[in-house]
Amino acid sequence: KEKQISACRYVGWITNPYPVFLPSRGPKVTYVPPPLPEDEDTIFAHYASGINFNKYDDILVDVSGLNPPQAIYTFKEACLCESLERNVAKSGYVKPTPVQKHGIPIIAAGRDIMACAQTGSGKTAAFLLPILQKLMADGVAASSFSEQQEPEAIIVAPTRELINQIFLEARKFAHGTCVRPVVLYGGISTGHQIRDLLRGCNVLCGTPGRLMDMIGRGKVGLTKLRYLVMDEADRMLDMGFEPEMRRLVGSPGMPSKEERQTLMFSATYPEDIQRMAGDFLKKDYLFLAVGVVGGACSDVEQKLVQVTKFSKRDQLLDILKNTGTERTMVFVETKRQADFIAAFLCQENVATTSIHGDREQREREQALGDFRSGKCPVLVATSVAARGLDIKDVQHVVNFDLPNNIDDYVHRIGRTGRCGNTGQAVSFYDPEQDNQLARSLVKILCSAQQEVPSWLEQSALGAHGTSGFNPVGRVFASTDSRKTGGFQSGGSDQSSAAPSAAADEEEWE
Numbered sequence: 001k002e003k004q005i006s007a008c009r010y011v012g013w014i015t016n017p018y019p020v021f022l023p024s025r026g027p028k029v030t031y032v033p034p035p036l037p038e039d040e041d042t043i044f045a046h047y048a049s050g051i052n053f054n055k056y057d058d059i060l061v062d063v064s065g066l067n068p069p070q071a072i073y074t075f076k077e078a079c080l081c082e083s084l085e086r087n088v089a090k091s092g093y094v095k096p097t098p099v100q101k102h103g104i105p106i107i108a109a110g111r112d113i114m115a116c117a118q119t120g121s122g123k124t125a126a127f128l129l130p131i132l133q134k135l136m137a138d139g140v141a142a143s144s145f146s147e148q149q150e151p152e153a154i155i156v157a158p159t160r161e162l163i164n165q166i167f168l169e170a171r172k173f174a175h176g177t178c179v180r181p182v183v184l185y186g187g188i189s190t191g192h193q194i195r196d197l198l199r200g201c202n203v204l205c206g207t208p209g210r211l212m213d214m215i216g217r218g219k220v221g222l223t224k225l226r227y228l229v230m231d232e233a234d235r236m237l238d239m240g241f242e243p244e245m246r247r248l249v250g251s252p253g254m255p256s257k258e259e260r261q262t263l264m265f266s267a268t269y270p271e272d273i274q275r276m277a278g279d280f281l282k283k284d285y286l287f288l289a290v291g292v293v294g295g296a297c298s299d300v301e302q303k304l305v306q307v308t309k310f311s312k313r314d315q316l317l318d319i320l321k322n323t324g325t326e327r328t329m330v331f332v333e334t335k336r337q338a339d340f341i342a343a344f345l346c347q348e349n350v351a352t353t354s355i356h357g358d359r360e361q362r363e364r365e366q367a368l369g370d371f372r373s374g375k376c377p378v379l380v381a382t383s384v385a386a387r388g389l390d391i392k393d394v395q396h397v398v399n400f401d402l403p404n405n406i407d408d409y410v411h412r413i414g415r416t417g418r419c420g421n422t423g424q425a426v427s428f429y430d431p432e433q434d435n436q437l438a439r440s441l442v443k444i445l446c447s448a449q450q451e452v453p454s455w456l457e458q459s460a461l462g463a464h465g466t467s468g469f470n471p472v473g474r475v476f477a478s479t480d481s482r483k484t485g486g487f488q489s490g491g492s493d494q495s496s497a498a499p500s501a502a503a504d505e506e507e508w509e
Protein backbone atom coordinates (compact mmCIF):
# COMPACT_ATOMS: atom_id res chain seq x y z
CA LYS A 1 0.00 0.00 0.00
CA GLU A 2 2.85 2.30 0.88
CA LYS A 3 4.30 1.56 -2.51
CA GLN A 4 1.03 2.52 -4.08
CA ILE A 5 0.82 5.75 -2.16
CA SER A 6 4.38 6.75 -2.89
CA ALA A 7 3.62 6.19 -6.55
CA CYS A 8 0.96 8.87 -6.31
CA ARG A 9 1.47 12.52 -6.85
CA TYR A 10 -0.47 15.18 -5.07
CA VAL A 11 -2.69 17.30 -7.21
CA GLY A 12 -3.62 20.37 -5.30
CA TRP A 13 -6.13 23.10 -5.44
CA ILE A 14 -5.62 24.35 -8.95
CA THR A 15 -8.55 22.72 -10.69
CA ASN A 16 -10.36 21.53 -7.66
CA PRO A 17 -10.79 22.93 -4.17
CA TYR A 18 -10.47 19.42 -2.73
CA PRO A 19 -7.10 17.68 -2.73
CA VAL A 20 -6.98 14.65 -4.99
CA PHE A 21 -4.28 12.04 -5.31
CA LEU A 22 -3.69 10.89 -8.84
CA PRO A 23 -1.55 7.93 -9.84
CA SER A 24 1.78 9.19 -11.16
CA ARG A 25 1.31 9.31 -14.88
CA GLY A 26 4.66 8.06 -16.18
CA PRO A 27 5.04 8.12 -19.94
CA LYS A 28 2.08 9.59 -21.81
CA VAL A 29 -0.42 6.93 -22.80
CA THR A 30 -1.36 7.26 -26.44
CA TYR A 31 -3.27 4.05 -27.05
CA VAL A 32 -6.63 4.56 -28.70
CA PRO A 33 -8.69 1.39 -28.90
CA PRO A 34 -10.31 0.49 -32.23
CA PRO A 35 -13.82 1.91 -32.74
CA LEU A 36 -16.62 -0.26 -31.42
CA PRO A 37 -18.65 -2.24 -33.95
CA GLU A 38 -22.07 -0.69 -34.46
CA ASP A 39 -23.91 -3.64 -35.99
CA GLU A 40 -26.63 -5.22 -33.89
CA ASP A 41 -25.29 -8.74 -34.34
CA THR A 42 -22.11 -7.77 -32.51
CA ILE A 43 -23.80 -5.55 -29.94
CA PHE A 44 -26.27 -8.26 -28.94
CA ALA A 45 -23.93 -11.25 -29.35
CA HIS A 46 -24.40 -13.61 -26.41
CA TYR A 47 -23.92 -17.19 -25.44
CA ALA A 48 -26.72 -19.56 -24.53
CA SER A 49 -27.66 -20.12 -20.94
CA GLY A 50 -26.85 -23.68 -19.84
CA ILE A 51 -28.72 -26.75 -18.70
CA ASN A 52 -28.58 -25.65 -15.07
CA PHE A 53 -30.13 -22.22 -15.66
CA ASN A 54 -33.50 -23.34 -14.31
CA LYS A 55 -31.83 -24.77 -11.21
CA TYR A 56 -31.12 -21.18 -10.17
CA ASP A 57 -34.76 -21.17 -9.03
CA ASP A 58 -33.92 -23.73 -6.33
CA ILE A 59 -31.30 -21.53 -4.71
CA LEU A 60 -32.44 -20.14 -1.39
CA VAL A 61 -32.76 -16.39 -1.30
CA ASP A 62 -32.82 -14.19 1.75
CA VAL A 63 -33.59 -10.50 1.76
CA SER A 64 -32.95 -8.82 5.08
CA GLY A 65 -33.80 -5.31 6.12
CA LEU A 66 -37.07 -3.48 6.57
CA ASN A 67 -39.96 -3.67 4.09
CA PRO A 68 -38.35 -5.31 1.08
CA PRO A 69 -40.44 -5.01 -2.09
CA GLN A 70 -41.98 -8.08 -3.71
CA ALA A 71 -39.76 -10.05 -6.06
CA ILE A 72 -40.66 -10.24 -9.74
CA TYR A 73 -40.82 -13.51 -11.63
CA THR A 74 -40.75 -12.30 -15.24
CA PHE A 75 -39.16 -9.39 -17.07
CA LYS A 76 -42.73 -8.27 -17.90
CA GLU A 77 -43.33 -7.59 -14.22
CA ALA A 78 -40.28 -5.30 -14.23
CA CYS A 79 -42.40 -2.91 -16.37
CA LEU A 80 -39.45 -2.00 -18.58
CA CYS A 81 -40.08 0.54 -21.29
CA GLU A 82 -40.46 -0.80 -24.80
CA SER A 83 -36.92 -0.23 -26.05
CA LEU A 84 -35.35 -1.70 -22.94
CA GLU A 85 -37.68 -4.71 -23.09
CA ARG A 86 -36.71 -5.21 -26.73
CA ASN A 87 -33.00 -5.02 -25.92
CA VAL A 88 -33.39 -7.51 -23.09
CA ALA A 89 -35.09 -9.94 -25.49
CA LYS A 90 -32.41 -9.39 -28.16
CA SER A 91 -29.81 -10.25 -25.50
CA GLY A 92 -31.40 -13.69 -25.21
CA TYR A 93 -32.81 -13.10 -21.72
CA VAL A 94 -36.12 -14.94 -21.31
CA LYS A 95 -36.41 -15.18 -17.57
CA PRO A 96 -34.69 -13.24 -14.77
CA THR A 97 -32.13 -14.95 -12.55
CA PRO A 98 -32.73 -14.85 -8.75
CA VAL A 99 -30.47 -11.82 -8.21
CA GLN A 100 -32.46 -10.05 -10.93
CA LYS A 101 -35.85 -11.19 -9.58
CA HIS A 102 -35.07 -9.62 -6.22
CA GLY A 103 -32.53 -6.95 -7.13
CA ILE A 104 -34.51 -5.21 -9.88
CA PRO A 105 -37.56 -4.36 -7.70
CA ILE A 106 -35.36 -3.35 -4.77
CA ILE A 107 -33.47 -0.84 -6.92
CA ALA A 108 -36.64 0.27 -8.71
CA ALA A 109 -38.18 1.00 -5.30
CA GLY A 110 -35.36 3.45 -4.63
CA ARG A 111 -33.66 1.33 -1.96
CA ASP A 112 -29.94 0.89 -1.37
CA ILE A 113 -28.72 -2.67 -1.72
CA MET A 114 -25.83 -4.92 -0.82
CA ALA A 115 -26.31 -7.95 -3.04
CA CYS A 116 -24.42 -11.20 -2.95
CA ALA A 117 -24.94 -13.86 -5.61
CA GLN A 118 -22.73 -16.50 -7.11
CA THR A 119 -20.40 -15.83 -10.01
CA GLY A 120 -21.99 -15.79 -13.46
CA SER A 121 -25.56 -15.42 -12.20
CA GLY A 122 -26.45 -12.12 -13.83
CA LYS A 123 -25.57 -9.43 -11.30
CA THR A 124 -24.66 -6.92 -14.04
CA ALA A 125 -28.16 -6.79 -15.53
CA ALA A 126 -29.62 -6.77 -12.00
CA PHE A 127 -28.26 -3.26 -11.49
CA LEU A 128 -28.16 -1.98 -15.08
CA LEU A 129 -31.79 -2.67 -15.99
CA PRO A 130 -33.52 -0.76 -13.15
CA ILE A 131 -31.11 2.16 -13.52
CA LEU A 132 -31.63 2.44 -17.28
CA GLN A 133 -35.38 1.98 -16.84
CA LYS A 134 -35.58 4.91 -14.42
CA LEU A 135 -33.38 7.14 -16.56
CA MET A 136 -35.46 6.36 -19.65
CA ALA A 137 -38.75 6.82 -17.82
CA ASP A 138 -37.52 10.23 -16.62
CA GLY A 139 -36.55 11.10 -20.19
CA VAL A 140 -32.89 11.88 -19.52
CA ALA A 141 -30.81 12.55 -22.60
CA ALA A 142 -27.09 13.02 -22.96
CA SER A 143 -25.97 16.55 -23.75
CA SER A 144 -22.89 17.05 -25.88
CA PHE A 145 -22.86 20.81 -25.34
CA SER A 146 -21.33 20.85 -21.93
CA GLU A 147 -17.56 20.94 -21.19
CA GLN A 148 -18.38 19.17 -17.96
CA GLN A 149 -20.51 16.06 -18.10
CA GLU A 150 -22.82 15.30 -15.20
CA PRO A 151 -23.80 11.65 -15.32
CA GLU A 152 -26.88 10.38 -13.51
CA ALA A 153 -25.16 7.06 -12.74
CA ILE A 154 -21.58 6.10 -11.96
CA ILE A 155 -20.48 2.47 -11.96
CA VAL A 156 -17.06 1.55 -10.61
CA ALA A 157 -15.22 -1.76 -10.95
CA PRO A 158 -11.67 -2.79 -10.12
CA THR A 159 -10.14 -3.67 -13.49
CA ARG A 160 -10.00 -2.16 -16.94
CA GLU A 161 -11.33 -5.22 -18.71
CA LEU A 162 -14.23 -5.63 -16.31
CA ILE A 163 -15.36 -2.01 -16.48
CA ASN A 164 -15.19 -2.17 -20.26
CA GLN A 165 -17.37 -5.28 -20.20
CA ILE A 166 -19.91 -3.54 -17.95
CA PHE A 167 -19.88 -0.55 -20.30
CA LEU A 168 -20.58 -2.85 -23.28
CA GLU A 169 -23.52 -4.34 -21.38
CA ALA A 170 -24.85 -0.86 -20.61
CA ARG A 171 -24.40 0.16 -24.25
CA LYS A 172 -26.26 -2.97 -25.35
CA PHE A 173 -29.25 -2.40 -23.06
CA ALA A 174 -29.34 1.34 -23.88
CA HIS A 175 -29.09 0.71 -27.63
CA GLY A 176 -31.44 2.89 -29.64
CA THR A 177 -32.33 5.12 -26.67
CA CYS A 178 -31.26 8.61 -25.59
CA VAL A 179 -29.24 7.31 -22.65
CA ARG A 180 -25.51 7.41 -23.35
CA PRO A 181 -23.03 5.25 -21.42
CA VAL A 182 -19.31 6.14 -21.47
CA VAL A 183 -16.30 4.23 -20.18
CA LEU A 184 -13.10 5.55 -18.56
CA TYR A 185 -10.10 3.45 -17.60
CA GLY A 186 -6.34 3.60 -17.48
CA GLY A 187 -3.94 2.64 -20.23
CA ILE A 188 -5.89 4.58 -22.88
CA SER A 189 -5.22 8.06 -24.24
CA THR A 190 -6.82 10.56 -21.86
CA GLY A 191 -7.52 12.97 -24.74
CA HIS A 192 -9.44 10.27 -26.54
CA GLN A 193 -11.51 9.54 -23.46
CA ILE A 194 -12.22 13.22 -22.80
CA ARG A 195 -13.46 13.67 -26.37
CA ASP A 196 -15.73 10.66 -25.98
CA LEU A 197 -16.97 11.85 -22.59
CA LEU A 198 -17.83 15.31 -23.87
CA ARG A 199 -20.08 13.82 -26.52
CA GLY A 200 -22.49 13.27 -23.65
CA CYS A 201 -22.72 10.93 -20.71
CA ASN A 202 -25.55 9.61 -18.56
CA VAL A 203 -24.02 6.40 -17.27
CA LEU A 204 -20.32 6.64 -16.50
CA CYS A 205 -18.45 3.37 -16.10
CA GLY A 206 -14.96 3.82 -14.70
CA THR A 207 -12.05 2.39 -12.81
CA PRO A 208 -11.41 4.55 -9.74
CA GLY A 209 -8.07 6.08 -10.80
CA ARG A 210 -9.16 7.38 -14.20
CA LEU A 211 -12.54 8.42 -12.84
CA MET A 212 -10.96 10.51 -10.08
CA ASP A 213 -8.57 11.96 -12.64
CA MET A 214 -11.50 13.17 -14.76
CA ILE A 215 -13.29 14.55 -11.71
CA GLY A 216 -10.06 16.36 -10.75
CA ARG A 217 -9.81 17.83 -14.24
CA GLY A 218 -13.36 19.13 -13.91
CA LYS A 219 -14.58 17.00 -16.82
CA VAL A 220 -17.02 15.06 -14.66
CA GLY A 221 -19.42 16.79 -12.29
CA LEU A 222 -21.35 14.93 -9.64
CA THR A 223 -24.30 17.14 -8.80
CA LYS A 224 -26.79 15.19 -10.93
CA LEU A 225 -25.66 11.80 -9.65
CA ARG A 226 -28.53 9.53 -8.59
CA TYR A 227 -26.90 6.10 -8.63
CA LEU A 228 -23.49 4.98 -7.41
CA VAL A 229 -22.78 1.33 -8.19
CA MET A 230 -19.83 -0.64 -6.85
CA ASP A 231 -19.42 -3.87 -8.75
CA GLU A 232 -17.12 -6.34 -7.03
CA ALA A 233 -17.96 -4.19 -4.01
CA ASP A 234 -15.77 -6.11 -1.56
CA ARG A 235 -12.76 -5.48 -3.79
CA MET A 236 -13.71 -1.82 -4.19
CA LEU A 237 -13.73 -1.43 -0.42
CA ASP A 238 -10.64 -3.42 0.46
CA MET A 239 -7.36 -1.76 1.35
CA GLY A 240 -6.42 -1.24 -2.29
CA PHE A 241 -9.41 0.84 -3.34
CA GLU A 242 -11.12 2.00 -0.15
CA PRO A 243 -9.29 5.33 0.06
CA GLU A 244 -10.25 6.13 -3.50
CA MET A 245 -13.89 5.21 -2.84
CA ARG A 246 -13.90 7.49 0.17
CA ARG A 247 -12.41 10.29 -1.93
CA LEU A 248 -15.08 9.69 -4.56
CA VAL A 249 -17.97 9.98 -2.12
CA GLY A 250 -16.27 12.99 -0.51
CA SER A 251 -15.77 14.79 -3.81
CA PRO A 252 -17.40 18.19 -4.29
CA GLY A 253 -20.93 17.96 -5.55
CA MET A 254 -21.33 14.29 -4.68
CA PRO A 255 -24.81 13.85 -3.20
CA SER A 256 -24.75 12.48 0.33
CA LYS A 257 -25.68 8.84 0.83
CA GLU A 258 -29.15 9.99 1.86
CA GLU A 259 -29.59 11.78 -1.45
CA ARG A 260 -28.22 9.13 -3.82
CA GLN A 261 -28.86 5.42 -4.27
CA THR A 262 -25.85 3.23 -3.58
CA LEU A 263 -25.80 -0.29 -5.00
CA MET A 264 -23.19 -2.91 -4.12
CA PHE A 265 -22.78 -6.24 -5.88
CA SER A 266 -20.36 -9.11 -5.46
CA ALA A 267 -20.12 -12.88 -5.05
CA THR A 268 -18.09 -12.49 -1.86
CA TYR A 269 -18.40 -10.22 1.17
CA PRO A 270 -15.87 -10.58 3.99
CA GLU A 271 -17.27 -9.50 7.33
CA ASP A 272 -15.05 -6.46 7.85
CA ILE A 273 -15.85 -5.17 4.38
CA GLN A 274 -19.54 -5.67 4.96
CA ARG A 275 -19.41 -3.57 8.10
CA MET A 276 -17.42 -0.84 6.41
CA ALA A 277 -19.82 -0.82 3.47
CA GLY A 278 -22.41 0.56 5.87
CA ASP A 279 -20.54 3.89 5.71
CA PHE A 280 -21.57 4.22 2.07
CA LEU A 281 -25.15 2.96 2.32
CA LYS A 282 -28.33 4.36 3.84
CA LYS A 283 -29.18 2.82 7.18
CA ASP A 284 -32.17 0.94 5.81
CA TYR A 285 -30.32 -0.77 2.95
CA LEU A 286 -31.45 -4.22 1.97
CA PHE A 287 -29.08 -7.17 2.10
CA LEU A 288 -29.81 -9.68 -0.64
CA ALA A 289 -28.18 -13.08 -0.32
CA VAL A 290 -28.69 -15.60 -3.10
CA GLY A 291 -27.40 -18.91 -1.73
CA VAL A 292 -24.31 -19.14 0.42
CA VAL A 293 -22.57 -15.80 0.80
CA GLY A 294 -19.07 -16.18 -0.55
CA GLY A 295 -19.89 -19.66 -1.86
CA ALA A 296 -18.55 -21.04 -5.13
CA CYS A 297 -20.80 -21.63 -8.10
CA SER A 298 -22.08 -25.21 -7.85
CA ASP A 299 -22.01 -25.61 -11.65
CA VAL A 300 -18.23 -25.71 -11.46
CA GLU A 301 -16.75 -29.12 -10.80
CA GLN A 302 -13.84 -28.48 -8.46
CA LYS A 303 -10.84 -30.75 -8.29
CA LEU A 304 -7.82 -30.31 -6.02
CA VAL A 305 -4.57 -32.02 -7.01
CA GLN A 306 -1.71 -32.37 -4.56
CA VAL A 307 1.53 -31.34 -6.25
CA THR A 308 5.07 -30.33 -5.54
CA LYS A 309 6.40 -27.03 -6.80
CA PHE A 310 8.47 -28.79 -9.45
CA SER A 311 5.77 -31.08 -10.83
CA LYS A 312 3.30 -28.31 -11.68
CA ARG A 313 4.46 -27.67 -15.23
CA ASP A 314 4.23 -31.31 -16.28
CA GLN A 315 0.83 -31.63 -14.68
CA LEU A 316 -0.36 -28.55 -16.50
CA LEU A 317 0.79 -29.95 -19.82
CA ASP A 318 -1.07 -33.20 -19.09
CA ILE A 319 -4.26 -31.28 -18.40
CA LEU A 320 -3.93 -29.15 -21.52
CA LYS A 321 -3.36 -32.24 -23.64
CA ASN A 322 -6.80 -33.43 -22.58
CA THR A 323 -8.57 -30.09 -22.85
CA GLY A 324 -7.25 -29.61 -26.39
CA THR A 325 -8.72 -26.50 -27.98
CA GLU A 326 -11.33 -25.96 -25.26
CA ARG A 327 -10.85 -22.59 -23.67
CA THR A 328 -8.80 -22.72 -20.49
CA MET A 329 -7.75 -19.98 -18.09
CA VAL A 330 -4.58 -20.69 -16.12
CA PHE A 331 -4.14 -18.54 -13.01
CA VAL A 332 -0.73 -17.81 -11.52
CA GLU A 333 0.28 -15.56 -8.64
CA THR A 334 2.80 -13.19 -10.21
CA LYS A 335 3.28 -11.29 -13.44
CA ARG A 336 6.69 -12.90 -13.95
CA GLN A 337 5.20 -16.32 -13.52
CA ALA A 338 2.49 -15.46 -16.06
CA ASP A 339 5.11 -14.56 -18.68
CA PHE A 340 7.17 -17.61 -17.81
CA ILE A 341 4.31 -20.12 -18.04
CA ALA A 342 2.92 -18.54 -21.22
CA ALA A 343 6.36 -18.77 -22.85
CA PHE A 344 6.75 -22.34 -21.66
CA LEU A 345 3.39 -23.37 -23.13
CA CYS A 346 4.14 -21.64 -26.44
CA GLN A 347 7.40 -23.59 -26.59
CA GLU A 348 5.35 -26.73 -26.08
CA ASN A 349 3.19 -25.71 -29.05
CA VAL A 350 0.13 -24.80 -26.98
CA ALA A 351 -1.41 -21.64 -28.46
CA THR A 352 -1.26 -19.43 -25.40
CA THR A 353 -1.56 -15.75 -24.56
CA SER A 354 -1.33 -13.91 -21.26
CA ILE A 355 -2.84 -11.02 -19.37
CA HIS A 356 -1.36 -9.20 -16.39
CA GLY A 357 -0.69 -5.73 -15.10
CA ASP A 358 2.72 -5.26 -16.72
CA ARG A 359 1.36 -5.70 -20.22
CA GLU A 360 0.37 -2.60 -22.15
CA GLN A 361 -3.34 -2.02 -22.58
CA ARG A 362 -3.08 -2.73 -26.29
CA GLU A 363 -1.53 -6.12 -25.46
CA ARG A 364 -4.08 -6.84 -22.75
CA GLU A 365 -6.94 -6.20 -25.15
CA GLN A 366 -5.27 -8.20 -27.89
CA ALA A 367 -4.75 -11.11 -25.48
CA LEU A 368 -8.37 -11.09 -24.40
CA GLY A 369 -9.51 -10.81 -28.02
CA ASP A 370 -7.34 -13.78 -29.07
CA PHE A 371 -8.67 -15.81 -26.18
CA ARG A 372 -12.30 -14.87 -26.86
CA SER A 373 -11.98 -15.72 -30.55
CA GLY A 374 -10.27 -19.04 -29.81
CA LYS A 375 -7.09 -18.07 -31.67
CA CYS A 376 -5.32 -18.73 -28.38
CA PRO A 377 -7.44 -21.20 -26.39
CA VAL A 378 -5.21 -20.87 -23.34
CA LEU A 379 -4.99 -17.64 -21.34
CA VAL A 380 -2.44 -17.39 -18.54
CA ALA A 381 -3.55 -14.71 -16.11
CA THR A 382 -2.85 -13.14 -12.76
CA SER A 383 -5.69 -12.21 -10.43
CA VAL A 384 -6.28 -9.14 -12.61
CA ALA A 385 -8.54 -11.44 -14.67
CA ALA A 386 -10.09 -13.22 -11.69
CA ARG A 387 -13.18 -11.10 -11.24
CA GLY A 388 -16.18 -10.47 -13.40
CA LEU A 389 -14.88 -11.40 -16.84
CA ASP A 390 -17.61 -13.13 -18.80
CA ILE A 391 -16.06 -15.06 -21.67
CA LYS A 392 -18.00 -17.48 -23.79
CA ASP A 393 -17.05 -21.14 -23.65
CA VAL A 394 -14.44 -21.05 -20.90
CA GLN A 395 -14.71 -24.71 -19.97
CA HIS A 396 -11.70 -24.95 -17.67
CA VAL A 397 -9.92 -22.97 -15.02
CA VAL A 398 -6.56 -24.15 -13.72
CA ASN A 399 -5.14 -22.66 -10.54
CA PHE A 400 -1.49 -23.29 -11.32
CA ASP A 401 -0.81 -21.33 -8.14
CA LEU A 402 -3.59 -21.13 -5.59
CA PRO A 403 -4.34 -17.58 -4.47
CA ASN A 404 -3.65 -16.77 -0.83
CA ASN A 405 -7.22 -15.65 -0.31
CA ILE A 406 -10.26 -17.94 -0.59
CA ASP A 407 -12.43 -15.22 -2.12
CA ASP A 408 -9.99 -14.92 -5.01
CA TYR A 409 -10.35 -18.67 -5.47
CA VAL A 410 -14.14 -18.33 -5.70
CA HIS A 411 -13.89 -15.54 -8.27
CA ARG A 412 -11.22 -17.30 -10.34
CA ILE A 413 -13.11 -20.57 -10.69
CA GLY A 414 -16.21 -18.52 -11.46
CA ARG A 415 -14.79 -17.67 -14.89
CA THR A 416 -16.28 -21.01 -15.93
CA GLY A 417 -19.69 -22.52 -15.20
CA ARG A 418 -21.54 -19.30 -15.97
CA CYS A 419 -25.22 -18.67 -16.60
CA GLY A 420 -26.27 -22.28 -15.94
CA ASN A 421 -23.45 -23.80 -18.01
CA THR A 422 -21.12 -26.33 -16.45
CA GLY A 423 -17.36 -25.97 -16.09
CA GLN A 424 -14.34 -27.55 -14.48
CA ALA A 425 -11.70 -26.15 -12.20
CA VAL A 426 -8.46 -27.92 -11.30
CA SER A 427 -6.28 -26.44 -8.57
CA PHE A 428 -2.70 -27.40 -7.79
CA TYR A 429 -2.28 -27.65 -4.05
CA ASP A 430 1.28 -27.49 -2.83
CA PRO A 431 1.22 -28.49 0.87
CA GLU A 432 4.34 -26.44 1.52
CA GLN A 433 2.67 -23.33 0.19
CA ASP A 434 -1.09 -23.65 0.48
CA ASN A 435 -1.72 -25.14 3.90
CA GLN A 436 -3.28 -21.95 5.25
CA LEU A 437 -6.03 -22.29 2.65
CA ALA A 438 -6.98 -25.89 3.54
CA ARG A 439 -9.85 -25.13 5.91
CA SER A 440 -11.43 -22.57 3.64
CA LEU A 441 -11.12 -24.88 0.65
CA VAL A 442 -12.85 -27.70 2.52
CA LYS A 443 -15.68 -25.35 3.43
CA ILE A 444 -16.04 -24.09 -0.11
CA LEU A 445 -16.05 -27.62 -1.52
CA CYS A 446 -18.62 -28.80 1.02
CA SER A 447 -20.96 -25.89 0.49
CA ALA A 448 -20.86 -26.49 -3.27
CA GLN A 449 -21.52 -30.22 -2.73
CA GLN A 450 -18.15 -31.23 -4.13
CA GLU A 451 -16.00 -34.17 -3.19
CA VAL A 452 -13.35 -33.33 -0.59
CA PRO A 453 -10.10 -35.28 -0.96
CA SER A 454 -9.19 -37.02 2.29
CA TRP A 455 -5.68 -35.53 2.25
CA LEU A 456 -7.20 -32.06 2.14
CA GLU A 457 -9.49 -32.85 5.03
CA GLN A 458 -6.46 -34.08 6.97
CA SER A 459 -4.57 -30.87 6.18
CA ALA A 460 -7.58 -28.83 7.27
CA LEU A 461 -7.87 -30.71 10.55
CA GLY A 462 -4.16 -30.34 11.16
CA ALA A 463 -4.14 -26.68 10.23
CA HIS A 464 -3.51 -24.09 12.88
CA GLY A 465 -6.51 -22.99 14.92
CA THR A 466 -9.08 -25.56 13.89
CA SER A 467 -11.16 -25.52 17.04
CA GLY A 468 -14.81 -25.53 16.17
CA PHE A 469 -14.04 -26.36 12.57
CA ASN A 470 -17.31 -27.37 10.94
CA PRO A 471 -16.72 -27.79 7.24
CA VAL A 472 -20.33 -28.36 6.24
CA GLY A 473 -21.64 -25.32 8.07
CA ARG A 474 -25.06 -24.04 7.12
CA VAL A 475 -26.60 -24.96 3.80
CA PHE A 476 -27.96 -21.47 3.56
CA ALA A 477 -26.15 -18.62 5.14
CA SER A 478 -28.04 -15.45 5.68
CA THR A 479 -25.08 -13.34 6.52
CA ASP A 480 -26.32 -9.82 6.82
CA SER A 481 -23.85 -8.67 9.47
CA ARG A 482 -26.55 -6.41 10.94
CA LYS A 483 -28.66 -9.48 11.67
CA THR A 484 -26.08 -11.89 13.02
CA GLY A 485 -23.92 -9.40 14.85
CA GLY A 486 -21.12 -11.47 13.43
CA PHE A 487 -20.47 -13.23 10.22
CA GLN A 488 -20.85 -16.77 9.01
CA SER A 489 -19.95 -17.07 5.42
CA GLY A 490 -19.82 -20.02 3.09
CA GLY A 491 -16.12 -20.32 3.41
CA SER A 492 -14.40 -17.06 3.82
CA ASP A 493 -12.09 -17.85 6.71
CA GLN A 494 -9.21 -16.48 4.78
CA SER A 495 -11.12 -13.49 3.49
CA SER A 496 -9.87 -10.19 4.63
CA ALA A 497 -9.79 -6.58 3.69
CA ALA A 498 -6.21 -7.00 2.62
CA PRO A 499 -5.72 -7.71 -1.05
CA SER A 500 -3.31 -10.52 -1.85
CA ALA A 501 0.38 -9.81 -2.15
CA ALA A 502 0.21 -10.33 -5.87
CA ALA A 503 -2.77 -8.03 -6.15
CA ASP A 504 -0.72 -5.37 -4.41
CA GLU A 505 1.80 -5.30 -7.14
CA GLU A 506 -0.76 -5.47 -9.93
CA GLU A 507 -1.62 -2.62 -12.23
CA TRP A 508 -5.35 -3.14 -11.77
CA GLU A 509 -6.79 -0.07 -13.33
Ligand SMILES: Nc1ncnc2c1ncn2[C@@H]1O[C@H](COP(=O)(O)OP(=O)(O)OP(=O)(O)O)[C@@H](O)[C@H]1O
Nearest residue numbers: 093095096097119120121122123124267388390419
Ligand atom coordinates in the same frame (compact mmCIF):
# COMPACT_ATOMS: atom_id res chain seq x y z
N1 LIG B 1 -31.71 -13.48 -17.26
C1 LIG B 1 -30.73 -13.91 -18.04
N2 LIG B 1 -30.96 -14.77 -19.05
C2 LIG B 1 -29.95 -15.22 -19.84
N3 LIG B 1 -28.66 -14.84 -19.71
C3 LIG B 1 -28.38 -13.98 -18.71
C4 LIG B 1 -29.38 -13.47 -17.83
N4 LIG B 1 -28.79 -12.63 -16.97
C5 LIG B 1 -27.48 -12.61 -17.28
N5 LIG B 1 -27.22 -13.41 -18.32
C6 LIG B 1 -25.90 -13.66 -18.92
O1 LIG B 1 -25.17 -14.43 -17.97
C7 LIG B 1 -23.77 -14.13 -18.06
C8 LIG B 1 -23.23 -13.82 -16.68
O2 LIG B 1 -23.78 -12.60 -16.21
P1 LIG B 1 -22.91 -11.55 -15.38
O3 LIG B 1 -21.60 -11.33 -16.05
O4 LIG B 1 -23.77 -10.39 -15.09
O5 LIG B 1 -22.65 -12.40 -14.04
P2 LIG B 1 -22.14 -11.90 -12.62
O6 LIG B 1 -23.11 -12.42 -11.62
O7 LIG B 1 -21.90 -10.44 -12.64
O8 LIG B 1 -20.77 -12.70 -12.50
P3 LIG B 1 -19.39 -12.33 -11.71
O9 LIG B 1 -19.66 -12.56 -10.25
O10 LIG B 1 -18.41 -13.28 -12.26
O11 LIG B 1 -19.10 -10.90 -12.00
C9 LIG B 1 -23.65 -12.98 -19.04
O12 LIG B 1 -23.28 -13.49 -20.31
C10 LIG B 1 -25.06 -12.41 -19.11
O13 LIG B 1 -25.36 -11.78 -20.34
